[in-house]
Amino acid sequence: MKRLWLLLPLLLAACAPKKAEAPAPEAPSPLRVEVRAVAAMRGVLERESKASATLQAERDSLVAAGASGRVVRTLPAGSQVQAGEGVVFLDPAPFQEALEAARLNLKQAEANLERARNQLAGNRKALAAQLQAAETQLQAARRRYEEGKALLEAGALAPLDLKALEANLHQAESAYENAREALARLERAEDIRLLELQVEAARLQVRQAERNLKESVVRAPFAGEVVEVFVKEGEFLGVGSRAFRLATTDRLLARLYLPPEKAQALTPETPFTLRQNGKETPAALLRKTDLPGQTRLVEVVLKPQDPLLPGPAEVRYRERVAEGILLPAGAVRAEGGQGVVYLLEGGRARRQPVRLVAQEGNRAVVEGLPEGAKVIYPVPEGLRDGDTVEVVP
The missing domain is CATH 2.40.30.170 (Efflux pump adaptor protein, beta barrel domain)
Incomplete structure (x- = not known):
């Protein structure tokens, strides 16, 4: 009986129904890293x-005087002037007097030239007549001299008389040469040319006097502001000396x-x-x-x-x-002593070595990437080559 009680638990366990076995756990699927991507585009990296x-x-100019004289009036500094407007005014009286004197000299030179031209017309006839008379006398003296030599050979003329005829011949030749030279000089009009040069010189003096009179007003070469005036009324201003400073302060x-x-x-x-x-x-x-x-x-x-x-x-x-492939500076990381980026290819991250050319602020230029490549940015912490990634907006 005692032995039966000991076997009873074993019999009950053997008769009890068996529980269904639990299924084996499935292998965990790989984790997807959420990333964002930017396109690698070619461009220029600049910095401010x-x-x-x-x-x-x-335009800033120190205007000099073109003539010498006493200053009678000036515009004040700060005056706005147009091109050609007077700023410094010299006493015009000496310049006007010099101009009048030059004009009188010109009139006198022109009168002398006109008188000489009139004389030339009258003298030409007289000199031509003198030359013709001298030529006739020369021919007569030469003929008498030749006749005298024939008479001397025939013994009909004394040698002393022949000497007198020879002297008359030389005198006639000299008179003829003088008359011919006088007419030639008249034809060359040397005196007229000299008077013409005097007229030209007088005209030049008039132009110089007119220019000096114009230079008695020192004018602005361009429109602007009179910044500074270097002379005062009553002072003497020499030619070439600084008169005033002009500048385009609005430009x-x-x-x-x-x-x-x-x-x-x-x-x-x-x-x-x-x-x-x-x-x-x-x-x-x-x-x-x-x-x-x-x-x-x-x-x-x-x-x-x-x-x-x-x-x-x-x-x-x-x-x-x-200039090159532009990326955000944070997309380039230093790993193993070189620069790398992570590309997005087929749902995975692919590690791509690059060379950092330049960086300015949050932009960088790299080499070693094709234009248009999808680069992961920002790079998640712990991202590795070959990780499965999922692009999120």
Whole structure:
């Protein structure tokens, strides 16, 4: 009986129904990393640069006097003048007197020339008659001399008489040469030419006197503002001395000096901004020197779009850094001593080595990527080559 009680639990366990076996757990699916992607596009990387500039008048001139004289009146500094308007006035009386004297000299020279021309017409006939008479006398003297020699050979004439005939012949030859030279000189009109030169000189003196009278008013060569006057009323102003300074204060140019390598990259399309006393205005490149000066810098001249004040200003412009494939700087990571990006290919992240060319702010230029490639950005922490990724907006 006791043994039966011991076997009863075993019999009950054997008769109890068996429970269904639990299914084996499935293998976990790989995790998908949510990422965003940007397209690798070709472009130019730029940075904003600053430089100091000086605003100066577009035209600034120290106007000198063209004649000497005593100053009788000046315009005050700050006067706005037009081109050709007088600024410094000299006493005109001496210049007017010199002009009148030059005109009188011209009239006298012209009168002398006219008188000489009239005399020339009358003298030509008289000289021609004198030449003809001298020629006739010469022929007669030559004929008597030849006859005298024949008589001397025949013994009908004394040698002393022949000498007298020879002297008369020489005298007639000299008279003929003088008459011919006088007529030739008259025909050459040497005296007339000399008088004509005197008339030309007198005309030149008149023009000089007229110019001096005009220069008695020192005028503005262009429209602008009289910045400074260097003489006062009553003072003597010499020719070539500074009279006043004229500038176009309403049209200013900005001048700055840059190293040659930076100035070389600037083009007329480069946008510039001038900033002065809180005011900003666009500016355009007007010109730049080809070679650096003694300071080894290149002068760059800008033309502001809006008016500013003379003096210092700040220039801002976009400076070209590099050109190539542009990416956000955060898309490039340093792994294993080289730059890498992660491309999006077939739902997976593929590690791609690249060379970082340049970086400015949050932009970078790289080499080693085809244009249009999908680059993961921002790069999730712990992303590895071959990870399964899912692009989210």
